Amino acid sequence: DQQVKQNSPSLSVQEGRISILNCDYTNSMFDYFLWYKKYPAEGPTFLISISSIKDKNEDGRFTVFLNKSAKHLSLHIVPSQPGDSAVYFCAARMNSGGYQKVTFGTGTKLQVIP
Amino acid sequence: GAGVSQSPRYKVAKRGQDVALRCDPISGHVSLFWYQQALGQGPEFLTYFQNEAQLDKSGLPSDRFFAERPEGSVSTLKIQRTQQEDSAVYLCASSLTGYSYEQYFGPGTRLTVT
Numbered sequence: 001d002q003q004v005k006q007n008s009p010s011l012s013v014q015e016g017r018i019s020i021l022n023c024d025y026t027n028s029m030f031d032y033f034l035w036y037k038k039y040p041a042e043g044p045t046f047l048i049s050i051s052s053i054k055d056k057n058e059d060g061r062f063t064v065f066l067n068k069s070a071k072h073l074s075l076h077i078v079p080s081q082p083g084d085s086a087v088y089f090c091a092a093r094m095n096s097g098g099y100q101k102v103t104f105g106t107g108t109k110l111q112v113i114p
Numbered sequence: 115g116a117g118v119s120q121s122p123r124y125k126v127a128k129r130g131q132d133v134a135l136r137c138d139p140i141s142g143h144v145s146l147f148w149y150q151q152a153l154g155q156g157p158e159f160l161t162y163f164q165n166e167a168q169l170d171k172s173g174l175p176s177d178r179f180f181a182e183r184p185e186g187s188v189s190t191l192k193i194q195r196t197q198q199e200d201s202a203v204y205l206c207a208s209s210l211t212g213y214s215y216e217q218y219f220g221p222g223t224r225l226t227v228t
Binding site: 041096099 | 154155219
């Protein structure tokens, strides 16, 4: 049962334009949502997070929006740069008996074309 | 400061062989996670340690998988009698506490079982 879903396996965007990556989840118990970025042959690195009680969090060119009623979040990158080309994982966190357990989506590969 | 390191980076094993994968977390990080990432998928949770205690091993796919962290720092994931379906990238992550939302990932060990 895939609790965190990224339905677009890939996305191509022109440099300077907006990139929008989408994510859906099914479990209402998630209390934090995170985005990780992964380059080839490297581990994922944390990018940005949002609490379930917020609807928007911004960090520089990156903004995450959360729509709890739709169980949907999105990551906006503006403006997109070639260095943003990577796989982006949506993840959701839930309290699991003394620690926070993280469930990852399947990832969206973003290509920013110069 | 040093990040999370994993060794070996690549491992080829014949079916039926035992393998041991090592993770060196960031110094002082209490929490340590192991994930399995199959091709085209997101990281899937295997097990969680808080210091030397293995608090959650619900994600280990079979009793052929065993993990330990005897002194609360370095961790080893052992897979006995490897099967072809064990082929994946094994990621280790550490965080300051079990409630930290940011996990720091190592580069992973790519295991190929032939």
